Amino acid sequence: MQVSLKKWVASGSPWVWLNAGAVAISVVLVLGLLGVIASRGLVHFWPASLQQYQYTDDQGMHIPVLGERVQREQVTAEQIRNAGVSVPQGMQTLDRQLIKVGNRELYGSDFRWVLEHQLSDLQYPKHAVALERREWGNFYGYIVGIKENGQLIAEQEPGQNQLWDEVQRRAERAGDIYQRIQSLEGGTIAALNYELEKLRIAERSLQLQGQDSAQNLAELQAQKALLQADYATQEAELMALYTPFKRDTLLLVSADGQHKEVNFSEVVRLYQPNALSLWQKVQHYVLKLVEFVSDDPREANTEGGIFPAIFGTVLMVMIMSLIVTPFGVIAAVYLREYASQGLMTRIIRIAVNNLAGVPSIVYGVFGLGFFVYFLGGNLDQLFYAAALPAPTFGTPGLLWASLTLALLTLPVVIVATEEGLSRIPRSVREGSLALGATKFETLMRVVIPMASPAMMTGVILAVARAAGEVAPLMLVGVVKLAPNLPLDFNAPFLHLERKFMHLGFHIYDVGFQSPNVEAARPLVYATALMLVVVIAVLNLTAIGIRNRLREKFRALDM
Template identity: 60%
Template sequence: MKQWLKSGTPWIWLNGGAVAFCMIMVVGLIGLIAVRGFSHFWPADIAMFNLTQADGQQRTIIGTPVRSQIVPAAVARDSGEPVPESEELVTRHLLKLGNRDVYGQDFSWFLEIFMDEWHYPEDILAIERREWGNFYGQPVALLREGSVISTPTDTDFHEQLQSSVERSLTLFDQIRRLERGEIGRINASLERLRLQERGLAINPLPADEDARERERIAMERAQLDADYAVLRQELDVIYDSTRRDALRMVTAEGTQQDISLAAIVRVTAPNAMSVLQKVGQYFERLWEFLTDEPREANTEGGIFPAIFGTVTMVFVMSIIVTPFGILAAIYLREYAKQGTMTRIIRISVYNLAGVPSIVYGVFGLGFFVYFLGGNIDQLFYEAALPAPTFGTPGLFWASLTLALLTLPIVIVSTEEGLSRIPSTIRQGSLALGATKSETLWKVVVPLATPAMMTGLILAIARAAGEVAPLMLVGVVKLAPTLPVDATFPFIHLERKIMHLGFHIYDVGFQSPNVEAARPLVYATALVLVLLIVVLNLTAISIRNHLRERYRSAGD
């Protein structure tokens, strides 16, 4: 036994078991998140059953089963359910009823002992709406300008319905393109002219120049107003077209309701769909989740603005932190005199790596936003005051705060890489007649590039997952306008952004509809993990390429 312990074999097995245990936990966690999150997009069947109420009357319920649980009967009695005293445990089912504009809530619990047998009629439709969540019911008629054009008894009812829905979606896309494209550019130009006019009032020009400038502004504004009038007329025509069609539905209680197709995102009949059709619908919803904008207080729709904001912020942060971190490390390692002051600076850098991130957020808000941003507005955007331009949280300040947060990581990694370069390489370069600067930038720094990339990888991994400081310096609950668009200067660093980490926090803890938000928290968390993995793999591949390049050059 002693010989076996001295051989080191137990420690090898212990290390291997620890690695295997960690891998199982990581894979299990990611699997749990994936199952809980991405199963949300599967078009589940819609159940229909009769429920016996406390007064003995029956009520028809239509909804999608979410989950079931067994609870003590006392819990059900506390919620007002007339559970018999003989019952100790009861099973209850959570159903998504939809029809929030009718029932006032999306989800509700029902006790199994009061339910009849569940049925899955094929004529039940699930309607995804832009507001008020889903609507579940049975179709009555397809209306056009108030007149019935098709009923479910017609053989081509579903074809006409899908065709009308696709037409409404096309019109909605046209409206969005006009409002965010042409009309958005006109509004930006009008705002620019307004600021120019206010600038003339603040800093007046000579009389002749002032008159000519105001005349130019008036002519441009008149042209923009004329262009806007044309677009407004076109937009009104499209809006009138969207009100043409409607779908008349009947709820489980028999109440009829007309739903304008302009408010509909998708109409499906899950109970009548084949497995192959459900698979196609699943990937369509998943793609919508990744590429669309959020709606209904972030509990429906997509997360594309959050993905775009996260990636943009990480790229801007990387552009800022990389040169500053590398130059600071090169100075500390290669140029600074190694003494007490240098040691104090290094200790300070190490300590900065352990400072809570919220402290950086408070510093960013006070120094970057209020001090620097406020002074920039006073110097360059005086005409826009009191409305702040850079004196308010935005993309640039969020990226700068994260750059400050990750700066110690880059400095330490770069210093470690520089310290590993053998002194013989430096001496050989100097012996061949190279200056210290040439030795540093042409020999030492290229060999230390993989270590610099390692620091950048660690910085990206930390920055992409930070939430606390971003809440103070630029990330908001909803910012559908992206910081990159076709309006000059194309990249708008002053705009607020959405972030996947803050989106998870908002949906998970601030959502008014907890049950609807639950699967989106898991799905968004998995997207964030995958995004960090992709960013890290990209940086790792670049690092490996540089390592092989300089290794082969050294050979």
């Protein structure tokens, strides 16, 4: 028995099983973490039922409460007493619920903790309405009337549903007008403002160069007059849309009898959660997910979507990859193929390895001082003096963020590429040289193509690290809310000087800087899941490219 055990240990099988067990546990932990993030984030978009209770306060008053149940937990009586709430004698533990009551302008807060023993008469009113607004969060209540141009044109008792079809029709009308307004403001008018600003800078440039002759200025003024005429036309069309946009008003009443008027221009979506069928709830859920991925944020980033953050993250990683890959490959090729393998080369390799361990915030400080203030400031003085004192490149932006992260991930690419170059057999190089190729031709046509899978491994590691970094970006370009995307239809189309949004910073901002913590919590999980998905997609794309390269050059390796 002992001999068999020794043979089994000597064969290495225990270590194989230990490794397999460790990998299995790691996979389970990762999947469990992703499951927790997904379950806490994605459930936020499901249309929860509206529950109405009779809440009995400490003075014995009965107050109707309407809202969504968000959380249920058990607390000790001592915790409740410490919060200044009376507890019936003999109760050691109590159950309480976190209810999203909405109606922030009426109650001061969207959420309310209530003890279950103070709740009674639970109901699910079929015609209770959930109203998503552009400001002030959700409103929960009942429809009681409609106004048009300030005049009451229809009304009903709370809980009735005669006006529902008309309310939906007017909400759709307001939504269509809103889309046209957004198209004008964010498209045509924004492009005209951009062109007018370019003319202003061109005029200022002529003045600084002493070339502001009447003829030169006349040409600019003629272009400016055409743009201003077009702007006036678009502005008149915009004003013509705003009048019907704000025409209709919805009259609502909360569960406790407080009346509220909401203009249809403020409405994002309204629905009756308790009247939705399962299929309608699924449609609502999918629509909310699409909105989350494709829309702009609102309400201090606690509502709406995260598209600018997704776009900014992907664009920054792509630009960073385009910058870091050639520099990392060139440095690795020099260290492995050209530099003499002496003391200085060993010192450089040690320095490169040590750079990989420098805290990322240090790179951010360096990027702010060198890229933004030094390079950007000098670029503004040389090429954008007409725009001063407003900086163009002398302020944090997409280019400096990409360069900073390229510097941060450069050691990873260098090390991975060097390892790939070292694995190529010497006989391959010698065979190429023997056939008459120069050393440069051998590198470009044989060695580097064969090492390209290792280069892609370095890029994959760089992408994975850069996409999740937040600390340096806070100094060199990321913002809470970017007014414009870095890529648009205005020449030169890619605006490297603009600030941008990032998923990692969005998580930090929503989770730690939001004035509405309870509303922000599910969005933190949803955004974290989206960041994982974006990193996974970027890495899988790079892995696919690497595998194709590996298959292409497998014959050479053999």
